[in-house]
Amino acid sequence: MNKRDFLGEFEHIVLLALLRLGDRAYGVSVRQEIEARTKRDVSFGAIYATLDRLEAKGYVNSTLGDPTPQRGGRSKRFFTVTAQGTAAINRTHRVLLKMTRGLGLSRSLS
């Protein structure tokens, strides 16, 4: 299997955030979702760089929304996970489960 078929840690987190947000996923909502769930302060640069990579791999699609005054007249770019992206998440998740089985790892965030 190609090493490109498995997701990096941040790619995984971003794709999961997109799945959680559904059709509301854009830069601000993705950043806030990741920050709320992982307590990790991420930059828009890192998020968009990851989303660009995921789109190049075919795991994500993007569409431009209408410009809004709250954004200084700029459009939102909405992201959705493709079927290939969902398969990649499932593949990575199965591998993680296999690797962690029997290790007795804690479920807490600490």
Add this chain to the structure above:
Amino acid sequence: MCLLNLFVSNENAESILGDLFEEFSALASGAGVVSARRWFWRQSLRTLASQFSVNFRFAPASLFGSVLAGFLLLRFGGGLSEKVIFAVLHRFPIYPNHWNAYVFWISDGLLIGRVFESIFVGCLVALVSKRRELPATTALGLAQFLYTGVLYFAALLWNGFDSRSIFEQSLSLLINAVAILVGGIIVKEIRVARSHHSATA
């Protein structure tokens, strides 16, 4: 905002700037403008840094190649403007009848020539780097500044310090490094204008 517009890729610039604006507005109405400004500066700098570094992480070979080619061009092809100026002065001797003009061309004229050479090399490197114009020209400008600076200060240590000379040379190094970046900005702006024109046509 201007720096973000330059360093962030064209496809993402509008979205990232819009996101920053949206969160800034929300923070300003919630936590106050001072807190929102601090957040904005932190986010913008981190976004710049990650957008800059991602180009070197995911296309290192092509980017290093264009930076190296630009560096070698400046090392071995630089000084062409100097040769042209001296060739013209030799062909059309203005010394000693036009002393001021002669002094201008062999001092400031040479510096201006080097600046144009740097802008030209910056444009070439930006053209080759395609959508990574600013990271490539910034890296080249920095490499050129450090390399020439180290050589110059090594010569100073050997020959002795002269504070006026240090200031002038440092300024010249900085201007040439910025000129390389200007070349990158010129190419990027032309590319953006062309893509807007073809999108609206």
